[in-house]
Amino acid sequence: NAGVTQTPKxxxxxxxxxxxxxxxxxxxxxxxxxxxxxxxxxxxxIHYSVGAGITDQGEVPNGYNVSRSTTEDFPxxxxxxxxxxxxxxxxxxxxxxxxxxxxxFGEGSWLTVV
Amino acid sequence: AQTVTQSQPEMSVQEAxxxxxxxxxxxxxxxxxxxxxxxxxxxxxxxxxxxxxxxQQNATENRFSVNxxxxxxxxxxxxxxxxxxxxxxYFCASPYNQGGKLIFGQGTELSxxx
Numbered sequence: 543n544a545g546v547t548q549t550p551k552x553x554x555x556x557x558x559x560x561x562x563x564x565x566x567x568x569x570x571x572x573x574x575x576x577x578x579x580x581x582x583x584x585x586x587x588i589h590y591s592v593g594a595g596i597t598d599q600g601e602v603p604n605g606y607n608v609s610r611s612t613t614e615d616f617p618x619x620x621x622x623x624x625x626x627x628x629x630x631x632x633x634x635x636x637x638x639x640x641x642x643x644x645x646x647f648g649e650g651s652w653l654t655v656v
Numbered sequence: 657a658q659t660v661t662q663s664q665p666e667m668s669v670q671e672a673x674x675x676x677x678x679x680x681x682x683x684x685x686x687x688x689x690x691x692x693x694x695x696x697x698x699x700x701x702x703x704x705x706x707x708x709x710x711x712q713q714n715a716t717e718n719r720f721s722v723n724x725x726x727x728x729x730x731x732x733x734x735x736x737x738x739x740x741x742x743x744x745x746y747f748c749a750s751p752y753n754q755g756g757k758l759i760f761g762q763g764t765e766l767s768x769x770x
Contacts, residue, residue, distance in 0.1 A: 575757070582665070584747055585760040599758060632701065642689045642708060645758060647701035 544568045548633050548648035555623040555655045563618040563651050565633030571646075573636040575600070575615040576608065578629040579650075587634065591616055623655045657675075660750050662761035669738045669767055675763045676723075677733045679748030690724070690731045691749040691758070694742075704746070707731065738768045 549564045567574065575590035577600075587600030591610040605627060607619040616635075620627060633648040662683045669675035683688065692704040695754075707715045707724050714722050723732045731750070735742055745763045752759040 559673055577760070582762060584660075584662075584762040587752065587757060587759055590757055601752070601759065630699065634701075642706065644690075644706075650699050 543584050546633055546646050546648040548631075548651050550651060551649065552652045553654070555620075555653065557623060557625060557655060559623050560619070560621050561623065562620075563616065563631055563633075563653070565616045566614050566649060567616075567633075567635040567646070568614065569635065569637070569646065570613060571635035571637050572613070573638065575634050576606070576609065576616070576618045577632045577634065578602065578627075579632060580629050588618065588631075620653075623653075625655045627651060627653065628655045660748055660759055660761040662746075662748055662764050664764045665762070666765045666767070668767040668769055669735075671738055671740060673738055674734060675766065677735075677740055677746050677748075677766065679731045679733070679761055681729050681731060681748070681750035681763075683729075685751045687753045689696045690722075690732075692720070692722070692733045692751060693747045693760075695745040695747065695763075696743070700749075701747075705733065717730050729747060735766075740768050742766060743768045 546567045572593045576588040577585040579585050586602045589608040591597045597608050631651045635647045636643045636645045688709045690707045694702045695702045705717045705720050707722050719736045720733045745765050747763050748761040749758050
């Protein structure tokens with residue numbers, strides 16, 4: 543079972559470059575989200591989507607764009623990378639909007655902006 | 657702003673002993689779940705236990721149990737008979753506004769010592 547797949551696992555960017563972190567899930571989950579993890583800050587919600595064509599902002603959306611053209615994919619775009627975006631990024635998905643449903647996480651993407 | 661607070665950045669416990677990790681939250685939702693996730697050095701996010709707010713009985717999963725105090729908005733995790741494999745970062749999570757979004761606390765790094 544693939545679950546939630548994130549690519550790339552590691553990436554080094556120069557300030558001002560753009561890139562896309564890919565996230566795909568094969569569980570037909572309606573809900574998908576992106577978090578970033580920084581030391582002492584826990585996981586902070588960047589953007590989320592409750593279904594294809596629907597996205598919304600989380601706690602820390604600035605500097606990031608998302609789209610959801612299919613149920614399976616939820617890419618995260620950095621249009622002009624900044625050193626403050628150096629972090630570990632996690633994609634997560636869940637069936638429906640029900641709070642009790644288990645959230646499944648990808649393995650994380652390590653991004654360094656120099 | 658709705659928040660999740662873990663006031664213990666680091667904790668340590670001797671193998672076979674019991675340890676309690678604290679968490680307070682603040683949500684405006686009326687029906688919700690609370691979660692504890694474990695993140696070992698591999699960075700994989702693993703669901704430890706969940707609690708439905710409408711259930712008065714505290715959730716239990718083998719050596720893991722919670723002390724849920726709804727009025728105080730407190731949700732602590734007790735680990736009994738601690739094992740070396742319990743060494744990890746532990747995150748508490750609660751709903752954020754509406755739409756099924758989940759936000760996380762800052763994390764507690766637990767070390768189990770032999």
